[in-house]
Amino acid sequence: MSFPWANEYKPSHPVMQWVDDRLPLPRFVYNAIGSGYPVPRNLNYFWNFGVLAGFCLVLQIVTGIILAMHYAPNALVAFDSTEHIMRDVNWGWMLRYAHANGASAFFVVIYLHIFRGFYYGSYKAPREMVWLLGVVIFLLMMATAFMGYVLPWGQMSFWGAKVITGLFGAIPLVGEPIQIWLLGGFAPDNAALNRFFSLHFLLPFVIAAVVILHIWALHIPGSSNPTGVEVKSESDTIPFHPYYTAKDGFGLGVFLIIYCAMLFFLPNALGHPDNYIPANPMSTPAHIVPEWYFWPFYAILRAFTADFFIIPAKLMGVLAMFGSILVWFFLPWLDKSPVRSGNYRPLFRKFFWFGLIPTMAVLFYCGGAAAEEPYVMLSQIATAYYFLHFLVILPIISSIEKPEPLPYSITEAVLGSDDAAAIKPAH
Template sequence: MSFAWAKQYEPKSAFTKWIDEKLPVPRLVYNAVGAGYPVPRNLNYMWNFGVLAGFCLMIQIITGVVLAMHYAANAQVAFGTVEHIMRNVNYGWMMRYAHANGASFFFIVVYLHIFRGLFYSSYKAPREMIWLLGVVIFLLMMATAFMGYVLPWGQMSFWGAQVITGLFSAIPLVGEPLQIWLLGGFAPDNAALNRFFSLHFLLPFVIAGVVILHIWALHIPGSSNPTGVEVKSESDTVPFHPYYTSKDGFGLGVFLIAFALFVFFLPNALGHPDNYIEANPLSTPAHIVPEWYFLPFYAILRAFTGDLALFGVTFVPAKLLGVIAMFASILVWFILPWLDKSPVRSGHYRPLFRRFFWFGLIPTMIVLTICGGAPAEEPYVILSQVATAYYFLHFLVILPIVSQIEVPKPLPFSITEAVVGGDKPGGTPGGDPQGVVKGLPGSASDGSLQPAE
């Protein structure tokens, strides 16, 4: 995003001038997260979750590299090396708990980031590419988390790998050879463990690369905001630093308190106790479940209990239907920018959309999460089937229809009007002849963006 009023980077010393000429990293940082990057002045704390997700990725990479130094990807000793890390490596217990709980917190902030994007329609033009790259990041996260769940080689690790890779066997003709190729054999063993460890170590760096593209794509149109109204003037923005660095810093402090609470006092609250039992191919757990952040999609997978048949001829088996639906539940997000035709972005100004979001989509996701973690029995099966049906109806039917028929509320003329009121089309905020909104941070009579005193 380029604004004429954005403050330009000016090196202060001979050394910084030399660096700026040879390798302009300070200029890049200044323009990306400094005073050279104007941001809508009305962002609320729901815009903290992007920064928190980046922080979680950094935690996962750092702790993961340390853990990899002590882990052995061998089915005979993998479980023992995890115990060795916990008991014998200096602060190994903290690294392991930070990594395990870091994955859960990573998904928490990413889910909140996604639902904020859904409510404020952050996927709409001109920000489609930001959204699409975000969905790619989410898919990479799911693959990375699944492979990481296998590495401790506990009961849930082994049987989770068996069940999830077994989904590929539902693909006609090539399914079983594909599953054998993925596992390197007929069941999870050394070959599968080595492959999963290698990919689990590699994919976070791939995620980091896509995150850079995600941020790059964000800086072209600029950040969205709670009103959905685009920036029109200098008074609509403030510099990212110090205003949003301080706001993100407060959000990060709250996040770290919650994260420390789980790492030090509730380290196993988000895990499964069966994963502290070493993997045994001859003993199947009574109830195989993935990690909690996969539960909604696992419920969709299990919602299909009957084959698609006609006149006694099976066209699509139930297992394949479930696999298709599970992947489609995420892939449908790729076409959201073209399903929602409403010219209004923010859910605050879309009363009908808001009702379907808060009383339709959100309860549906809660029900799917509960059903995904429950046994495959009634009433959970029928609940998951109803919730799955509504999930797809929401995105494929309800959202397009609502976007066409609803009457949105009047939008403010500008972001400044939404914050302080009084903006007038074609004029200056509040009719001020100098174009100055007095008392607002980032306003100055000379037109520059300066922090309010």
């Protein structure tokens, strides 16, 4: 993002000048997160979640590397090595709980980040690439989290791996070979555990690489803002540092208070007790359920209980589960409204707060509930509305909605307007 009023970095110290001339890393950092990066002056606390997501990623990588030094990816000793970390390794209990609860914190932050994007139209031009890379990051997170959940080799780990990899078996012709290739055999065992451990260790670094691309793509058009109005002049922006570093620092402090409360007082609140039982292929748990952050997609998977003509119900559920995320890739083209922010879209706002948000709440609840009535029926209704919202309702709203007047500029939205200001929706 280059503005004519942006400060040019000129290091004053001779050593920094020498480094910057040969490797412009100081200049890159200054322009990316320092005073050389102008940011809209009206960002609210919903814009903190990007920084919090970056913190969670670093937390997961650091704790994961240390845990990998003590973990044994072997079906005979994996469960025992996890208990060894908890009981014998210095601060091992804290590292494992920090990693497990860090995954939950990461998904909380990312879900809020995504739904902020839904509401404020962060997927609209010229930020389509930022959005698309963000969805890729979410998919990589889901794969990484699933493989990490298998590693403790408890009952829920084993049967979760069996159920989720079994979904690929629903794909005609190639499904069963893919399932065998993923597991390295016909059931989860040493081969699967080694593969999942290797990929679980590798994928966070892939996520970090895509995050760099995500930030790079963001810096070309610049950050969006709650009004959806583009930056027009220097008065619309303030330097990222110190204003938003201070704001992000406060948000990080609040986040750490909540995170540490979970870590030290409720470390197992978001886990499943069956995962403290060693994996037993001969004993199926009464209620197989994934981690809480997969629940809405698990509810969509289970919503299909009858065959659709020649398409089996299982295959329909798998297609719908993956389709529920893949539809996000097409949001920039499904929502054609010229106005970005939901603050100025009255009809969109109603369907968002009273349609999409309750639907996601129902899917979250039903995904963690038993596969019985009335949860199956509720899942079916919520799944139907979920796809209707993105594929039907959103395109219709963007065509017929009459948006409210937009402020002429970001400065006007913050400081007020005068009678001469032109207040028209952006086209």
